[in-house]
Each structure stands twice: as structure tokens, then as C-alpha cells.
Amino acid sequence: MNTALSRLNTIFAFTLSVMAGLTFLCFLSTFFNEHKADVAINTGKVIVKNVPDYSAGREKNDLGFVVFDLQTDILFLDCPWLLTTFLPQGIFNWNVKQLFLYLFAEYETEDHKLNQVVIWDKIIKRGENSVLDYKKANTKYYFWDFGNGLRSNKNVTLSLSWNVIPNAGTLPKIQGVGQHKIEFPSEYSPNRFQ
Amino acid sequence: MDIKAYLPEAIKKIPTHMDFVGQKKAEKMFQMIIISFAVVGFIWGYICQQFSQTMYILITGFVISCLLTLPPWSMFRKNPLSWQKARPEAEEIGSTTTSASAQKSKKKK
Numbered sequence: 001m002n003t004a005l006s007r008l009n010t011i012f013a014f015t016l017s018v019m020a021g022l023t024f025l026c027f028l029s030t031f032f033n034e035h036k037a038d039v040a041i042n043t044g045k046v047i048v049k050n051v052p053d054y055s056a057g058r059e060k061n062d063l064g065f066v067v068f069d070l071q072t073d074i075l076f077l078d079c080p081w082l083l084t085t086f087l088p089q090g091i092f093n094w095n096v097k098q099l100f101l102y103l104f105a106e107y108e109t110e111d112h113k114l115n116q117v118v119i120w121d122k123i124i125k126r127g128e129n130s131v132l133d134y135k136k137a138n139t140k141y142y143f144w145d146f147g148n149g150l151r152s153n154k155n156v157t158l159s160l161s162w163n164v165i166p167n168a169g170t171l172p173k174i175q176g177v178g179q180h181k182i183e184f185p186s187e188y189s190p191n192r193f194q
Numbered sequence: 195m196d197i198k199a200y201l202p203e204a205i206k207k208i209p210t211h212m213d214f215v216g217q218k219k220a221e222k223m224f225q226m227i228i229i230s231f232a233v234v235g236f237i238w239g240y241i242c243q244q245f246s247q248t249m250y251i252l253i254t255g256f257v258i259s260c261l262l263t264l265p266p267w268s269m270f271r272k273n274p275l276s277w278q279k280a281r282p283e284a285e286e287i288g289s290t291t292t293s294a295s296a297q298k299s300k301k302k303k
């Protein structure tokens with residue numbers, strides 16, 4: 001503390017300690033949030049084809065085509081009085097940097113007990129619109145089955161999950177409340193139709 | 195070698211030290227400033243749910259406390275140490291140097 005440099009050092013170290021403390025408090029203030037949200041998923045046309053996946057080999061695998069509707073409003077502000085008094089609608093709490101949402105199908109086949117295929121995803125950054133409303137959206141990724149398990153599979157569940165990327169703390173993985181069951185037809189669609 | 199010898203008198207007169215009481219005062223001051231900015235920043239950041247606001251407010255506190263306590267302002271120099279009067283110099287210097295040189299020569303032996 002006797003020279004300007006040593007004072008600068010002390011002040012800087014002290015500020016960093018306080019900063020770490022604030023970050024920890026921020027983490028504590030959101031630690032008990034559930035980050036839950038309701039999701040409404042619906043599907044339109046559902047077909048299945050039997051085509052070779054040349055990226056994997058020459059044998060024919062099942063390829064599903066799904067057109068889906070998706071509505072959700074993911075708000076992570078578990079503090080209603082703040083929302084009604086100060087804040088605009090549709091913002092994240094202060095410990096959320098961005099969300100990574102992914103829509104995945106889960107089903108069982110004869111060969112494999114648990115199959116999970118991510119067919120669509122989206123990143124929502126802080127400040128962007130977190131109210132999703134998709135109508136007749138196409139999947140982003142191919143819905144390949146690992147074999148021939150999709151045709152006449154009557155129990156394929158679509159659900160939306162998300163990772164919360166925080167400023168500080170844990171990286172929770174949350175499954176949205178609300179699923180949708182799709183039933184694949186028992187006939188393959190001819191290849192010339194999309 | 196020392197750069198001080200070449201500086202003009204006006205610059206040499208600028209005080210660069212804080213006394214002990216001033217140092218204690220400065221330390222308390224920046225701690226108070228930074229902590230109060232941190233508290234305000236936490237509350238404000240929570241209200242608008244933007245952690246970046248908290249960080250900006252804390253950094254503002256850092257800058258302000260740097261401005262207030264880094265330079266040795268006159269408020270930190272109000273309790274100078276009262277040194278003893280210097281003794282008459284000529285003989286003292288002579289005696290000390292001789293004793294020091296005597297010690298050195300003893301060590302060499």
C-alpha cells in the first residue's frame with residue numbers, strides 16, 4: 001500500500017474477489033429454478049421410406065419424414081413480481097446466456113431397446129425471441145433408423161429438450177413438459193414422392 | 195545513473211508517498227467503494243435480470259476507487275512521521291564509515 005503500483009495490485013485483487021463473490025451469488029440466486037416449460041408438439045404428414053444410406057453403407061434403412069408443429073414459450077424468470085413490475089415479456093433470467101433446444105424422437109425396435117434421434121434443433125441467444133411457434137416445419141436432420149425399425153412403429157415419441165447455458169453454475173438439461181406420439185404407416189412410401 | 199538527478203525541481207517536489215495513517219485510510223476507502231458498488235450492482239442487475247449490468251457497475255467502482263486512492267492525494271498525507279532531528283553530520287559520517295570498514299576488514303580475515 002505504500003506505492004501506487006502496490007495499491008493498484010491490491011485494488012485489482014480485491015475487485016476480482018468481489019467479482020467472484022457476485023458471480024457465486026448470481027449462481028445461488030438461480031440454483032433452485034426449475035427451468036420448466038410447457039411444449040405443444042403436433043405432427044402433420046408422417047411417412048417412412050426404405051432407401052439406402054450411402055453415408056453408412058449400401059443396405060437399405062428406414063428413413064422417416066415428419067412435418068411438425070411446435071409451440072412453446074421458454075421463459076426462465078421464476079420471479080413473477082419482477083416480471084409484472086419491471087420487465088418486458090419474454091426474457092431469460094440473469095444466469096442464462098443461451099439455450100440449445102433439440103427435438104428428438106425416442107422409440108424401441110426389435111434390435112435396440114432405446115433409440116434416440118435428434119431431428120431438429122435451435123439456439124436461442126439472450127435477447128432473442130424465446131417464443132417459438134412453428135407450423136408445418138420440416139425436420140432439420142434426417143430421421144434415419146439404424147435398420148428397419150420405423151415402418152409400422154406405432155410408438156415413436158417426439159419431445160423437446162434443452163440445455164441451459166449459464167453465466168455461472170451447472171449446465172442443466174431439461175425435458176419439456178408435453179410429448180407427442182407418432183405412428184408410422186405400415187407401408188413404405190414410393191421413392192419418387194417426397 | 196539515478197534519473198532523479200536529471201529531473202527539474204518542479205517535478206521533484208511532487209509528493210509521491212502516503213503516510214501510514216493515509217495508507218490505512220486509502221485501503222478502507224477502496225474497500226468501502228468497491229463493496230458498495232458491488233451491492234448496488236447486484237440489486238440493479240437482479241432487477242433488470244442482466245448480469246452484465248452488475249459487472250459494469252462493479253468496474254465503475256473499481257475505476258472510481260483507482261482515481262481516489264492510487265495518487266497520493268493530500269488527504270493521505272496529513273499525519274507525517276515526526277523524525278528525530280538530524281545529528282550534526284561531519285564527525286558522525288566519519289565515525290560510521292570507519293567502523294563499517296573495520297567490520298568488513300574483520301570479515302575478510
